[in-house]
Amino acid sequence: MLRSFVLCLGAWAALSASVSAKDLPKVEPETVGLSSAKLEDLKKHFQGYVDSGKLAGLTTLVARQGKVAHFETYGDQDIAAGKAMGDEAVFRIYSMTKPITTAALMMLWEEGKFSLDDPVSKYLPSFADQRVFAGQDEDGFKTVPANREATILDLMRHTAGLSYGVFSDTPVDRSYRKNGVFSFGADDSIKTLTEKLGKEPLLYQPGGAWVYSLSVDVQGRLIEVLSGMELDEFFSKRIFKPLGMDDTGFYAEGDEQSRLVEMYALDEKKALVPYKGEFWQDFTVQPGVLSGGGGLVSTTEDYWRFSQMIANGGELDGVRLLKEKTVAMMRTNQLPGNLNGIAGGKQGLGFGLGFAVVQDPSVVKGQTNIGNYFWGGMANTIFWIDPKEELVVILMTNVLPSGIYPLRKDMRNKVYDALVH
Structure with missing residues (x-):
C-alpha cells in the first residue's frame, strides 16, 4: 500500500456549471484588507528557503473574502532538469486528500x-x-x-x-x-x-x-x-469536474506528468536529493489501491477551489456540493468531551469531520484564531481556513520528512501580519 498508495439531475447541473481552474479571481491585496508590502515580506521569507537550499521550490497562496490576493511560485519543480516551479505544478498532497474524502462521504x-x-x-x-x-x-x-x-x-x-x-x-x-x-x-x-x-x-x-x-x-x-462507484469515479464526477479541479486525481495523466514536482529529501550533508525511500510512489501510473487517506495529486489552484468551496459553506461559483449546516458540522470539534481535544488538549486542537480545529490559540504554534480548521500532507503541503478573517491559505512543496521546517508556523505569522483590517 505504501507504494501503490494514498441524483442525476443535480449532478448534471453541477457539471454544467463547472468552471476552469485557470480563472482565479485575483485582486490587489488592499481591496480585501491585506498589505502588499507585508505579502512581499512573505514572498521574501519563503524565497529564502529556496536560496538557502532548504527547498527546491514551492508555491504560496492567500485568498480573502473569496478573492486571491497572493499567489507566488518559487524555485524549481525539478532541480536536475532546471525546470522552474510553475503555477500549474502538480504536487503529491498525501493527507490533504483526507478532507476531500470526508467531504465526499458527507x-x-x-x-x-x-x-x-x-x-x-x-x-x-x-x-x-x-x-x-x-x-x-x-x-x-x-x-x-x-x-x-x-x-x-x-x-x-x-x-x-x-x-x-x-x-x-x-x-x-x-x-x-x-x-x-x-x-x-x-x-x-x-x-x-x-x-x-x-x-x-x-x-x-x-x-x-x-x-x-x-x-x-x-x-x-x-x-x-x-x-456504487469506484472512488476515483466518484471524486471526478461529484467533486473535481463540478469545481473545475482539472488537475486533481490519483495520478498525473498526460501533460500533468511534465508538471509533476520532484520529491526531495536531505542527504547526510543537508543537500537536497531526489527522494526514493520507503514512502516513494510512482504517481504517473494508475494505482490499484485508491487511497482516500493520502492518494491524490493536485495543483495549488485546484486545492484552493476545494478549500474555497468549504470556506463558502459548501458552494463555489454557483456549484453547491454541501449544505452550510453540514460544513458547520465538519469544522466544529466533534471529539468526545472526555478527550479534551487532540492529545488531551496539549496541542490546543480539537477535531471535526475531516479537519483539525483550533480551540486554544495560545497553545498552537504561530498566530491563529479560535475556529480555524486545517490539515496538511506528509510532504509538507499545508492549508488552513479562517472563518473569522475569511482567509484561505495554501502552501505547496514536496519534501520529506514531514515537519522538516516550520512552514505552517511561518506561513501563519506572515499572513496574519499582512492583515490590515
Missing part, C-alpha cells in the same frame, strides 16, 4: 445513504465483532471485546480504535505490518485493505482516544459501497 450523508451513528460493520462486514488490544504475554496478543462498535462518526474523527501502521510502533501497528495489511497483488483494491484491517485488533476502545489512523481509507471504501 455528500452521501446529506443524501440519506447512512447515519453518522451507523456501525461501520453495517456496510463493511469485516468490522463486525472487533476486539481490542489488551496487552501481550508469552502466548501473544491479549484482546477483549469492544465495548461498542465503531461508528462512521468515529471514522471521521479518528476515534474508531484504528492506527496507521506506519507512523507509530505499537503492538497493533506491528500486527498490521506482520499480517500484510499493506501487501497487495496486482488485482487488489481498497476493498482488500479494509477487509484485512477489519480483522485486526483495535488499538483502543472506540471513542476512547484520538489516534491518527487509516480511518479515512475506510471512509473511501464506504464511499464506494454507498455510491
Whole structure:
C-alpha cells in the first residue's frame, strides 16, 4: 500500500456549471484588507528557503473574502532538469486528500445513504465483532471485546480504535505490518485493505482516544459501497469536474506528468536529493489501491477551489456540493468531551469531520484564531481556513520528512501580519 498508495439531475447541473481552474479571481491585496508590502515580506521569507537550499521550490497562496490576493511560485519543480516551479505544478498532497474524502462521504450523508451513528460493520462486514488490544504475554496478543462498535462518526474523527501502521510502533501497528495489511497483488483494491484491517485488533476502545489512523481509507471504501462507484469515479464526477479541479486525481495523466514536482529529501550533508525511500510512489501510473487517506495529486489552484468551496459553506461559483449546516458540522470539534481535544488538549486542537480545529490559540504554534480548521500532507503541503478573517491559505512543496521546517508556523505569522483590517 505504501507504494501503490494514498441524483442525476443535480449532478448534471453541477457539471454544467463547472468552471476552469485557470480563472482565479485575483485582486490587489488592499481591496480585501491585506498589505502588499507585508505579502512581499512573505514572498521574501519563503524565497529564502529556496536560496538557502532548504527547498527546491514551492508555491504560496492567500485568498480573502473569496478573492486571491497572493499567489507566488518559487524555485524549481525539478532541480536536475532546471525546470522552474510553475503555477500549474502538480504536487503529491498525501493527507490533504483526507478532507476531500470526508467531504465526499458527507455528500452521501446529506443524501440519506447512512447515519453518522451507523456501525461501520453495517456496510463493511469485516468490522463486525472487533476486539481490542489488551496487552501481550508469552502466548501473544491479549484482546477483549469492544465495548461498542465503531461508528462512521468515529471514522471521521479518528476515534474508531484504528492506527496507521506506519507512523507509530505499537503492538497493533506491528500486527498490521506482520499480517500484510499493506501487501497487495496486482488485482487488489481498497476493498482488500479494509477487509484485512477489519480483522485486526483495535488499538483502543472506540471513542476512547484520538489516534491518527487509516480511518479515512475506510471512509473511501464506504464511499464506494454507498455510491456504487469506484472512488476515483466518484471524486471526478461529484467533486473535481463540478469545481473545475482539472488537475486533481490519483495520478498525473498526460501533460500533468511534465508538471509533476520532484520529491526531495536531505542527504547526510543537508543537500537536497531526489527522494526514493520507503514512502516513494510512482504517481504517473494508475494505482490499484485508491487511497482516500493520502492518494491524490493536485495543483495549488485546484486545492484552493476545494478549500474555497468549504470556506463558502459548501458552494463555489454557483456549484453547491454541501449544505452550510453540514460544513458547520465538519469544522466544529466533534471529539468526545472526555478527550479534551487532540492529545488531551496539549496541542490546543480539537477535531471535526475531516479537519483539525483550533480551540486554544495560545497553545498552537504561530498566530491563529479560535475556529480555524486545517490539515496538511506528509510532504509538507499545508492549508488552513479562517472563518473569522475569511482567509484561505495554501502552501505547496514536496519534501520529506514531514515537519522538516516550520512552514505552517511561518506561513501563519506572515499572513496574519499582512492583515490590515
